[in-house]
Amino acid sequence: MTVAEVAAELEVSPRTARRDLEALSTAGIPVYSQRGRGGWSLVGGARTDLTGLTAEETRALFLLAGPSSTTPELRTALRKLVRALPAPLRPGAEAASRAGHTDGAHWSHADGTAAGPHLDTL
Incomplete structure (x- = not known):
């Protein structure tokens, strides 16, 4: 993709797109620029991990x-x-x-009586 295409896709300025692509390359993401009309490319098979989830x-x-x-x-x-x-x-x-999960909320009233006619049977 060209910088202009990346910028349009991400809705940022071409300058911001170029800066971010260079930052990705510096961080070790296999993103490379090609001189002339070659634009930027992600080396085949490269992918990122899902981040941010603990x-x-x-x-x-x-x-x-x-x-x-x-x-x-x-x-x-x-x-x-x-x-x-x-x-x-x-x-x-x-x-x-x-894993299975059992949610016992709302199965009985606060006074300990069953919430439904079949709860005792269950």
């Missing part, structure tokens, strides 16, 4: 979805998320996705 946040997301992830779209999204996570977070996320 182990606790990752676990919470997968616990919420859990084994009841019944829609194909949700299962696909979770698989993509696992692949994007840094390697140390993957096992915890996968384990949390298989």
Whole structure:
């Protein structure tokens, strides 16, 4: 992509796009400029890790979805998320996705009586 294309895509000035591309290159991201009309390119196969999620946040997301992830779209999204996570977070996320969660809130009244006619049976 040319700097102008990057700037238009990101809705920033060409100067900002150039500065950010150079910062990415300096940070070790395999982004290279080509002289002339060559523009900038990301070396094949390069990808970034999903950043900003702590182990606790990752676990919470997968616990919420859990084994009841019944829609194909949700299962696909979770698989993509696992692949994007840094390697140390993957096992915890996968384990949390298989975990069950029971929420007992609102099953009984404050005085200890059952909230429904079938609760005692359950």
